Amino acid sequence: MDFDFSEDQAAILSGLEQLISSLNIEAPKDAVFSAYSQALDNELTEGGFLDITQQEGFGLLDGALIVERLARLPVSVEAAASVLIAPAFLEDTTRRPVAILQGKLTKPARFLPMAKTLLVDTDDDLLRIEIPEGAVEEVETLFAYPYGCLKNPKALSSVSLGAGQLAKFRRRWRIAIAVEAAGLMQSALDLVLEHVKTRQQFGRPIGSFQAIQHRLVMAAELGQAVRWLAFKAAWSDDEGDAAIAATFAQDSTPKFVTDLHQFCGAMGLTLEFPLHHWTYRLRALLGELGGSSGQAIAAADAVWGSKNV
Amino acid sequence: MSESLDDFRARARSWLQENVPEHGSPLEGPESRDYALAWQKRQFEGGWAGLTWPAAYGGKDLSVLQQIVWFEEYARAKAPSTHNALFVGMNHAGPTLIACGSDAQKAFHLPKIMKGEVIWCQGFSEPNAGSDLASLRTKGVVDGDELVVNGQKIWSSYADIGDYQELLIRTDPDSSRHHGLSWVICDMKTPGITVRPIKTMAGPAKYAEVFYDNVRISLSNIVGGLNNGWKTAMATLGFERGTASLALQISLGLRVEELIAANTDAVTGETLMDLRADAAALRAMSYQFAIKSETGPVGSEGSMIRLYFAELAKRVASASIDIFGIAAPDVLAEHGLGFDYFDSYSETIAGGTAEIQRNIIAERVLGLPRGSR
């Protein structure tokens, strides 16, 4: 495994950086729970960033780098499913945003309000559903992503992609969870590090208290671990790697998020302080695909074949 | 002959059964005020207000065991959380007045609190004085028989719906740190006060910024003496988690049992068993502490219980989301678990952060040398 960016990767990331800075994206100042950016989606599509994995010479890891960078933004955009999951299952990848769902068709899914395609893991099949206008009801949540439910799933036609696709679908979904979590953790941590360096109490920056330093170091370690496990999984596209990365990401999140909020005091609990733009999303990812216990079982199956033990 | 504990329990249970409001409290604004006051009034009329307050001030002066029984029944009946708009009045403004107030202050304010006529809020923290409360700068200058107050407070819960505020200000301009402060009763309708509610990440505006522009407050509203406010404030902070937190602790234990009943996943089951053990330990620690405190002075062990509760409340709120999933109706509802979860972050911040509590425990309970701060 090579830890440096290739020339192509560096070029893509710098292009993405330019796009982001040209859009001047800032954390919304008003008290809002969720900030979805259609403008960013348009630019990313235009710039060809979301179909990177289908381009000659690029693969899943390159897609992961893009998804990770986008997750660091204070606004959300549907990139993980489009970049890391959909290309493996859809012929027409322009029908996006793509929403993903496991279980009953009536359950709420992230990005469903704007999705053109829904991929559903029904436990015994992988379904592709094209979403017509007006088929989705938005669901209000505190969890920062736009969520929606199908109003009448029975009225929609679905295409069976076959149970044989499920393992790959879940694997890619796990990679997507870990990669996105890595980006969210990075931005949240950066913000809190800045806060504890500048916030003074008892005549000194609160970041000088060892009680805080130690726990922020642990948070940084978790963030790094999630990041490299996620990139390794994207690089190998291996079942075990993917499940381990997702387990670790989901397992680390509660402690990580609580500590980060803790060190920002009362201010960190307001909608006026931007930390929630990342922590809400981290908390949402935590429950996907059965949460960390679901991933841990998958990891055990993939790595040790625990079903046979 | 005095009532047996069993009879007391039966009486409490039947009153609660008939009187606990059907719906939970609105989360913010005037409706939450009306709800809280109506509930307090109902308790007063039923003879269940001021159970922990001395009889001399209209309280019921119950024994600690009776208080425990009451709060057990209160939690069981799913009565309105004691951590609502009444909290400051019932649990620290009232007790502070009882401990440090003048006869006139007690006679005027205590009945109003107990009868559910007024909401109190607390104005201690400032933008630059959070954990380091003693660095506060809002000042009061003596002018005749009044104080003229200028400055700013923040995070004052219920200030937008409050009638009175426990206001901690610097009244000696040449003083620093915890010297030269005064604890003042501030009527929130006094001219010169502006309140700006602040929305939390859990949704509602739970607290507010308060600005004071030449606010005139009578010197007779000082509690515990001019420039002696730190001592009064320490009494207030000591009361912040009295036995009222027993109701919250017991509710937390019941919540864990509900989660166990709803859970179907083996791994989450393990977490829930941990939570159940923790809830049982917390309850035992609290009862022991409460009973001990009836017979003599207690030390800073209360900080340990408080911290244990705060951490456990956060874990229970998090486990709730894991069990139901973030998009479940139980999570999304107005009084839902999603709100509880984001709200629970404040458990280890409000009323003194977990780190400050740990500093206190390390120094005063474990006897470790004081660190630099």
Ligand SMILES: Cc1cc2nc3c(=O)[nH]c(=O)nc-3n(C[C@H](O)[C@H](O)[C@H](O)COP(=O)(O)OP(=O)(O)OC[C@H]3O[C@@H](n4cnc5c(N)ncnc54)[C@H](O)[C@@H]3O)c2cc1C
């Ligand atoms: C829901 C809620 C309700 C509140 N209601 C009220 C109210 O009604 N009235 C009122 O006056 N105040 C209220 N507060 C304010 C509360 O008292 C303060 O938030 C608290 O004292 C912490 O101050 P801060 O938020 O400024 O955090 P800071 O003091 O900035 O602390 C930030 C972080 O630094 C850490 N830290 C600071 N000093 C040290 C140290 N020496 N060692 C190690 N770590 C340290 C803290 O533990 C925390 O993790 C409320 C707060 C909340 C969250």
